[in-house]
Amino acid sequence: MTRTSLGAPLDRVDGRAKVTGAARYAADNNPAGLAHGYFVLSTIAKGTIRSIDAARASAAPGVLAVYSHANPLRLLPPRSYIAQFIGEPQRAMQDAVVRHYGQIVAMVVAETFEQARDAAALVTVEYDAQPPAADFLAGVPGARDPQTPFGHPVTILADGVPDIDAALAASEVTHTAVYTQPPEHHNPMEPHSAVAMWDGGKLTIHSGSQGPALHALDLAEGLGVPQEDVHVIGPYVGGGFGGKATSWSPTLLAAAAARALRRPVKVVTTREQLFTVTGHRTASHLTVTLGARRDGTLTAVKNLAVTTFEIENPASPPTAAYKCPNLDLRLKVVDLDIPRRTIMRAPGYAAGTFGLECAMDELAHELGLDPIELRMRNYATASPDKGLPYASKHLDECYRVGAERFGWSRRKAEPRSVTDGQWLVGMGMATCVLPSSQHAGAARVRFRANGTVEVACNTADLGTGAMTVLAMAGADRLGLPVGRIRPALGDSTLPVAAEGDSFMGAVGSAATSTILSAVHDAAGEAITALIAHAVSDARSPFHGMDAQDVRYSSGVLEGGGRRAGFGELLTTTGTPGVEAVTTATLGEDTERYAFITSGAHFCEVRVHRLTGEARLSRVTCVVDAGTIVNGKTARGQIAGGVVMSAGQALLEGAYVEPATGRIANANFADYLVPVNADIPAVDVHFLDHPDTRYNPQGARGLGELTGTGVAAAIANAIYNATGTRVRDLPITPDKLL
Ligand code: MOS
Secondary structure, three states: OOOOOOOOOOOOOOHHHHHOOOOOOHHHOOOOOOEEEEEEEOOOOOEEEEEEEOHHHHHOOOEEEEEEOOEOOOOOOOOOHHHHHHOOOOOOOOOOEEOOOOOEEEEEEEOOHHHHHHHHOOOEEEEEEOOOOOOHHHHHHHOEOOOOHHHOOEEEOOOOOOOHHHHHHOOOEEEEEEEEEOOEOOOOOOOOEEEEEEEOOEEEEEOOOOOHHHHHHHHHHHHOOOHHHEEEEOOOOOOOOOOOOOOOHHHHHHHHHHHHHOOOEEEEOOHHHHHHHOOEEOOEEEEEEEEEOOOOOEEEEEEEEEEOOOOOOOOOHHHOOOOOOOEEEEEEEOOOOOOOEOOOOOOOHHHHHHHHHHHHHHHHHHHOOOHHHHHHHOOOOEOOOOOOEEOOOOHHHHHHHHHHHHOHHHOOOOOOOOEEOOEEEEEEEEEEEEEOOOOOOEEEEEEEOOOOEEEEEOOOOOOOOHHHHHHHHHHHHHOOOHHHEEEEOOEOOOOOOOOOHHHHOOOOOOHHHHHHHHHHHHHHHHHHHHHHHHHHOOOOOOOOOOHHHOEEEOOEEEEOOEEEEHHHHHHHHOOOEEEEEEEOOOOOHHHHOEOEEEEEEEEEEEEEOOOOOEEEEEEEEEEEOEOOOOHHHHHHHHHHHHHHHHHHHHOOOOOEOOOOOOEOOOOOOOOOOOOHHHOOOEEEEEOOOOOOOOOOOOEOOOOOHHHOOHHHHHHHHHHHHHOOOOOEOOOOHHHHO
């Protein structure tokens, strides 16, 4: 196939709009007559609302309405599978029950944002409070079995092995340790926002999401209207990371208030409110037990993960990482009176690879093996749980190339052996691993008389570069320059896949491969439709010819000595456009092979011997993701994942007060995320081994890859620098003193 543009490090097609402020994010929309909503949040974690006094707020300047369970905006519970599992089973303000601290208990709508915020401070709420269960670690010993299919245990035992404990007992060496991390918050740049307006019974809502079609479905279900009456527009999202995979009450309440008031309503969740009115990543407590022979060959892995969320399973990474004959992987769940949990970048794998990859480092140290050598001795060429061979896995090359680029051979195995003035210097590495997923997505490809081609997909660009990839996918398949492609996404009215699978949108690192397959098929059919039009339209120069005698190449039709560009053809025939809509079919190979994106991550850390401050000083990531569609946006994804994981390793964590259930650091002053000064230049290198059994272009997903492994590599480097093994994230200075 032609490679006209795939692989080029192309600038974002929307880059200029974004950096000049021309790109309109949800909250940038200001329709005439706009009113503004602001939330009042609960100040207890468990109990009931005894009374709400909204009199002073209602009388305040500019106030249009004060809603609460006593004066409700009725919302129906979510019915969709996805919303029930990863969204909110209970919509806000539907009853007097308080289920967590910071729950929406009232909403003030006023003429201006300031008036709404001011009046919200005048709402008085009285509660009958009960003591909440909010202490995660206290709940770990009594955790229950999960009830969803996501939490089912995985048990794989070699012939004749009765259970995992027997396999561990028969192992020459074992290593057990507990790895923990606190809740994390997605903190996208644009907080959850919506501008909602109704025209008769039809809703138009500007709201960034990871899947506009799923967002529309959630809204339709919540508002009790047909899905076709909801139009979600969100071409720019400002970050999702899983936090915008499903819809949260702020968006639904904006729509419900707009319907009740017959005016457009804008809601912008504040940074502080975001911590409790939308989902977050669960805390996790992971016990890893490795059994091995003295030569480092793994004989058994037993993982017991405890979280507050049935979907995010940190026990699962051994199903993707290494060859091992005996696995026993379990999840248990603690029920707490805390805000909702949802998926967050590399769900399960972020916390799970922190534990597993630290444990591998510890085992290597105990056995006197190089950490890369230990991993190579357990190299998997087939998926450990499915038993299917990996169609294309070059992690061994990642280790080799990464070690070379990083200078791994200069590492001293003995901890605390390298210093630079007051700084202890260490190197660490880890495997990054992410099972691949793609959806049978739909696309529409439309040749237009003006010489451009619209290429549309019902997905979202969270800031990942998906819009650019969409344009490149169209350009590549059609043999056209990217400049002649008009990409369209972030709109719920675009075609969706018949099976509803594409409702998933941009989740699971699946957007790029989904887009490529869908556009590949739709563009092929659009070419067929264009040729059919060329031979059937009486005004066409190809009229009357056999379709088989007309060829399409690079935007031009040729045959029987005649030749016309598609724009010229459509202009001649007086046709505005010719299009095809298809749902991609995923190849049979996805049943016969396993697919995985992997990489080797190396880092150097400097720890100050007096202050305990750990600073990341060098980073190398070598990634095997198949074909890289856009070297620039792909690099951004990998480096961005490193930044987020550096936060996981060194800075981030929500602190829930055990007695009150209040998040003590629900703001950017106290919940720390990395800034530019925290991150050195990130050396990203991609292998180029197209995985053509996965899709015609050979590209697997990579968006969440460096959400895995990186925190472990940092912790391993800190151990190498200091001799202190910290298994509780984030690794703050107090833990190193
Ligand atoms: Mo990602 S957590 O699958 O949105």
